[in-house]
Amino acid sequence: MNRYASNNPFIPHNEEEIIEMMQNIGIRSLEELFRDIPGEFVISKEPDFEGPLSEKEMIKQILSIASKNMTFPKLxxxxxxxxxxxYVPAVVKEILRRSEFLTSYTPYQPEASQGMLTALFEYQSLMAELLGLEIVNSSMYDWSTALAEAGRMAIRLTGKKKILVGRYVFHQRLDTLNTYIEPMGGFIKEIGYTSDGKLKVDDLKQSLDDSAALYVEYPNSLGFITQNIDELADIVHAKGAYFIVGVEPTVLGILKSPGEIGADIAVGEGQSLGLPLSFGGPSLGIFACRDDPKMLRNMPGRLIGMTEDVSGVDRCFAMVLQTREQHIKREKATSNICTNQALMAIGVAAYLALLGKxxxxxxxxxxxxxxxxxxxxxxxxxxxxxxxxxxxxxxxxxxxxxxxxxxxxxxxxxxxxxxxxxxxxxxxxxxxxxxxxxxxxxxxxxxxxxxxxxxxxxxxx
CATH class of the missing domain: 3.90.1150.10 (Aspartate Aminotransferase, domain 1)
Incomplete structure (x- = not known):
């Protein structure tokens, strides 16, 4: 019997169906589908697994294997x-586990529960205060995708294709930015730093005429704060470009907010605000911008707005301005990211509320x-x-x-x-x-x- 066939109701094809499909595409065995894989990587016989195991035996074996992992606090x-x-407070962990919030997929219907919408509105409000900018969406995937969407937004708003980037931006974020803007004809140009940690202003001025935006990080991937960051917004705005700031949010407990240093758009990673590490995630992309109608209509991601119910008396919340998003023709949407990190946003809101200023x-x-x-x-x-x-x-x-x-x-x-x-x-x-x-x-x-x-x-x- 073909080893890929099964009578199990959860495996869709039996022996006869597999033979018929192979004949239809002109192969004699399923192994032919994998002939492009080098031989040394192909398992030629069935793995010699132990088992079957009882639940107790299986858990013991899994724990034995997992004990070989070396990470914090072992290292x-x-x-x-x-x-x-x-450090993730126990309160944040408990809120993230609540069945009212922990759903199998991020809620995206306009009629999502009022509890969920209220919590996301709280996230937006807290982040707006932290970032010093009026409009915050209810999250992107991560810092990289938030930056990429900021670059696309600046290109749409200005019609210019070049994004200037201060050196020492984490390389994976740059790769993502490049991937997102290249189909629009966009490209990146790097601006260097002086030996005393200042962005090279002369190089910046020479490059701004045909640029959509300048992006700098605060602090950057080497950990230092750009020493002339307060000067950059005026220089950038004088040429009609946008100033995008990528921020590590915990630093805003002691430094000026992106809004205070003149940023038009702020992006960042919310994982720093009370979220755990787990194989590279979960992440939370922060995206905020000034209260400008053109920017509002061009920003990606979901927005939660406050309104009144049908009685006109009670306050309630709803997803708003969804025609910017996936609810219209794909080519007209501001973003093809059609989901978000709602649960993580709620965790961040809980963390910020717990810590306070x-x-x-x-x-x-x-x-x-x-x-x-x-x-x-x-x-x-x-x-x-x-x-x-x-x-x-x-x-x-x-x-x-x-x-x-x-x-x-x-x-x-x-x-x-x-x-x-x-x-x-x-x-x-x-x-x-x-x-x-x-x-x-x-x-x-x-x-x-x-x-x-x-x-x-x-x-x-």
Whole structure:
């Protein structure tokens, strides 16, 4: 009997049907469908699985396999670069598990429950206050797609094709931006930095005439704050372009909001606001813009609006302006992203409400202080070199170790139980064999001391 055939009601084809389909497409065996796969990757016989197992035996075996995984807290994690290890309060976890919110698919009907719509409106309101911009959608997939949609929006609004990008933007976000704007004829041009952490203003001015927007990150992927970021909005607006700011939201506990520095559009990653890490997700794309009718009509994503019910007395909520989205012809929609991260947005709203202004400020101050302490301790090691050391850094910074490549350094740190950071030697060769390391609220002074001790041992060997 053909091993792909089955009489199981959940597997749709029996032996005769499979033979008929093979004859119809001119093959004698199903293996012919896979002949393009190199032979060394093909399993030639049935896997020798144990079993069947009882539920108890199966769980025991799965736990045994899972115990081989090495991650936090077994390892000290410092990798960062857009996905950060955060402390997730128990209250946030409980709210995310509530059956009122935890649905199999994101609610997208205009008549979605008032509880869900109210929670999403709260998310929009909290993020608007945090970002200093009036209009916030109820989430995109992640930072990368939010940036990509911001680029497309700027191109639509200006009719210009070039997006200027400050150097040291995380490369995967740039890749996504390029993928999204290329079909529109869009392209990216990079603007460099001076040795004291300022965007090169002369290069910026020379490139702005035919540009739709300038995008900078706050802080960038090396962890430092662009030192002349307050000057950029006026320069960009003078040429009729849009100023897009990508922000790590926890830093807004202590720094000016994107709106206060003149941003037209703000994007970012909401995972930092009380969401866990799990194989690269779940993420939450933040997207906000100024209260401008043209921008409102061109922005992507869902918007929750406040209105009155049929009695005209009670307040209620509804999805609004949906003709911008997937509810019209695809080629006329502002975005082909036809879903969002509603559950994660509710988690972020719960986190921000729990922390409040003071809590967010304390969180940001803690991370800033710990980052500064770590940089100072690392700099005291004679074999460590830290570029841009005199510039304020938040959460991340780059460094290199004499005599070791970035790959060698990361491998040796892993042997000491530390995931040391992210290799940037190919992305930014001007810094040599460097990695970017990260410190968040889950770390403390002992974490810094352990890391420094591991570096000393690595070099001693």
């Amino acid at each position: 000290q994690l410092h990798i960062g670069q857009g996905a950060y290890l955060r 003071n809590g967010l400020r304390e969180l940001a101050e803690y991370i800033l202080t710990l980052t500064s302490i770590a940089m100072k301790k690392f700099a005291e090691l004679r074999f460590v070199k830290i570029p841009l050391q005199g510039i304020p850094h938040y959460q991340e910074f780059a460094y290199s170790v004499s005599g070791l490549t970035a790959s060698q350094l990361l491998k040796k740190l892993l042997e000491k139980g530390i995931i040391g950071g992210f290799n940037i030697s190919e992305l930014y060769p001007e810094f040599g064999e460097s990695i970017v390391t990260c410190f968040t609220e889950v770390h403390d002074l002992r974490s810094v001391e352990n890391y420094v001790a591991a570096l000393t041992e690595v070099v001693a060997k």
